[in-house]
Amino acid sequence: MKSAVFIDRDGTLNEDKQGYISKPEDFHLFPFSASAIKLLNSLEMDVYVVTNQSGIARGYYTLQDMEAIHARMHADLAAQGAYLTDVFFSPYHHRGVAAPWNVVHEDRKPGLGMFKKALQQYHFRISSSYMIGDKESDIIFGRKAGLTTILVRTGYGEQCWMQKRASWQYKPHFVVDDLLCAAQLIEKRERK
Numbered sequence: 280m281k282s283a284v285f286i287d288r289d290g291t292l293n294e295d296k297q298g299y300i301s302k303p304e305d306f307h308l309f310p311f312s313a314s315a316i317k318l319l320n321s322l323e324m325d326v327y328v329v330t331n332q333s334g335i336a337r338g339y340y341t342l343q344d345m346e347a348i349h350a351r352m353h354a355d356l357a358a359q360g361a362y363l364t365d366v367f368f369s370p371y372h373h374r375g376v377a378a379p380w381n382v383v384h385e386d387r388k389p390g391l392g393m394f395k396k397a398l399q400q401y402h403f404r405i406s407s408s409y410m411i412g413d414k415e416s417d418i419i420f421g422r423k424a425g426l427t428t429i430l431v432r433t434g435y436g437e438q439c440w441m442q443k444r445a446s447w448q449y450k451p452h453f454v455v456d457d458l459l460c461a462a463q464l465i466e467k468r469e470r471k
Contacts, residue, residue: 287328287330311457316462367397371386409461
């Protein structure tokens, strides 16, 4: 049975300078992201993106806009020899304006809906799997799912960790600079 790596999208895999990326041309992978994914691919681990996309519920962009962004994400990674096993997303937010997405839903991190969907579909080994992200909600998601959690300092990671970590109920297992450092850490642990 394979192990899995769950990766947050905005701020972890790609730049998150403006928030609510709504067009493919505004989506930019970090320069190191494809190398990180290729390294995880070489370890024969499943690699999933798990992303909250409340901009759909809020009416900032459509489901079709997000699908176009994800098509660019896949194409940009593939051009560098990297691939994702799957992408799971949550379009929900209870303060949204666009039905049917404007509800509380367990798919929204830190809820475990996306994790449960991945587990049901792919049957990976939880005890040797990981969650990488830049926000507290990513760490809560990972810890509640039984994953080893890695906080990256990109995106909101540095700010959240330095300013708010004392109040975090769930702490990350590791804190690293970026997604490539996280992938290298996983490689080191897997090759023991």
